[in-house]
Amino acid sequence: MKVAVVVVVVMVVVVVVVEGARQDRKKGRSNKADKKEVSVPKEFSEWDKFNKLFLHHISKKPSKLKEEDIKPHLYTLLKTLEFLTVVDKYLDENLASVRSEEEARRVFTLLDLFSAQEPHRLRYLKQMRDALTALFMTDPEAAKHTIPSHFILDAFDRHIQARQRRTQAVLRRVMVGNPDNLNTLVHYRPGRYLALDSVLRLHNIPSPFLEVNETQWYHIKQASSPHLTLSIDLLTWRMILVNHTFSPTVFRFERETKSSLQERYEYVLRSAVLSPSAFLSFPCHQHRLCFSYKDPVTVEVVTLQRGEVAFIGKQTDGVFFLRDATGSKNSAFPSVSVPSVTPWYPGKDAHWILTPLKS
Incomplete structure (x- = not known):
């Protein structure tokens, strides 16, 4: 009886040892597999x-x-x-x-x-x-x-x-x-x-982000066409581009909090013709930029060449640019370019120029 018990104990020990060795081999294979998966960029x-x-x-x-x-x-x-x-x-x-x-x-x-x-x-x-x-x-x-x-x-x-x-x-x-x-x-x-x-x-290379005066009012114009300026459809609060013969909407950048690790500010875009509680929001009306009373879009302004700038939207992690929008026949506003967002740079039409309002 004692011999049988000893044999059983020995078999259990052998099984445990073999299983442990098998697990170790699995771990070894796993480690090797992990090492193969971790690749350093060239x-x-x-x-x-x-x-x-x-x-x-x-x-x-x-x-x-x-x-x-x-x-x-x-x-x-x-x-x-x-x-x-x-x-x-x-x-x-x-x-x-x-x-x-x-x-x-x-x-x-x-x-x-x-x-x-x-x-x-x-x-x-x-x-x-x-x-x-x-x-x-x-x-x-x-x-x-x-x-x-x-x-x-x-x-x-x-x-x-x-x-x-x-x-x-x-x-x-x-x-x-x-x-x-x-x-x-x-x-x-x-x-x-x-x-x-x-x-x-x-090397005295300036920050790529434009420092905007949050107390200054601006006209925002499309760089590729000096005759277009940013305006607002007051029925839908949709931002649109209109010919400069219309009265342009004036905007101001309101400074947001600044991180201790950051050397640039973030801004919320506000309109002169809308309530102080209204700010730029996204999306609205099929992903067009609109003004709203909630969920503001925080923007950063990047300097480009010849004083031109582009907006970077924080929430969307993309760049605001202008695209063609097809208006309906019954619409009071015909087909115009409206702001949208893209994760890549689409070309010169993405440029906006800030023109300070003369006091």
Whole structure:
């Protein structure tokens, strides 16, 4: 009887051990499967490869380099380990095709990684210049007689200045509003990209979001047609565009709360001819923008070229633009362009111009 009990206990233990091993194998397969599912975007893995090489390269103090090592070391730093060209190429291929927050964040994350690397690069390049200066002072023969040392240093300075100009151009390309990057700006959030925000301030690149005076009244006109201005159908409160010979509706931006992490304000659009309790709302009448007494649409105003602006709707996470609306034959208002919302940039017709009302 005791032998039988022992056999049963042993069998139970074996079953438990085997089952445990089976579960462990399942977990192992699950972990492997999870690892396969987690894929690093190509542009980030490429940055990681560059950055490892870059950090290894600048771990050597320039003052410790031998005379024959300075030139190839500098060439590698300026040419081989030049990540700005990778960023530029990535923007060429992706900036205008951004259609979602995830795609926009990839652009900003890549710029943030590059911006985090930049101070180290510039600081090390300054150390390289100091090392060259010290070398020429202690050993004038280090520079060939046909190429005086100050020519080499001048060329070095020109290269650094050119690099700074290229960096500014890349950042302005993304952060200064234009038809190719407006949908990217929709998803920009100051405070989320610390290194990028820092380098923008360093290069004095202004915020892409227009600072609007909430006490000023404005006419809002379509940029592609100076003869149209925004007005309101007082029967339906639908926003429409009418010829400037009609009396235009005057609007004002009322400032909303500002987050401590944000460097821009959000606004609610109000009308001069409607009650102070009325504000821009969405949707209304087949997804046309209307004024209402509830559910306000908070807007942000993005600067574009030549003083033109575009509205970004917070709730809809899209860009307000103008589209053709077909009016019925019996309608008092014929077919006109009315505001709608799209998650991408539709072209020049999306531009609105704010014209301050003269006091």
